Amino acid sequence: MNLKELTTLLRECAGVGEGIDLDGDVLDVPFDDLGYDSLAILQVTGVIERDYRIQLSDDTVAEASTPRLLLEFINECLSSATQAA
Structure with a gap:
């Protein structure tokens, strides 16, 4: 998964706050600030x-305070799922 896919999901699931540019360099911006x-x-x-058929632990998701961290956790899980298949 890449940043563009993640920001698309953020927009679809939770919208976008006024004055927030998800198309900019937001990899290391805390989700709270976004x-x-x-x-x-x-x-x-x-x-x-659901879409990628992976399971992310609640602790992992809570630790992912920025898009970069969340993408790292997601892609690590996707990689593990692919290797297990």
């Missing part, structure tokens, strides 16, 4: 888990 609370991130990760 206007997304933990509930919004849980919604997005729920869609990702």
Whole structure:
């Protein structure tokens, strides 16, 4: 998964706050600063888990405070799932 796919899901699941540019360099911007609370991130990760058939632990999701961290966790899980298949 890449940043563009993640920001598309963020927009679809939780919208975009006024004055927030998700098309900019947001990899290391905390989700709180982007206007997304933990509930919004849980919604997005729920869609990702369903669509990609992976399971992210709640602790992992809670630790992912930026898009970069969340993408690292997602892609690590996707890689593990691919290797197991």
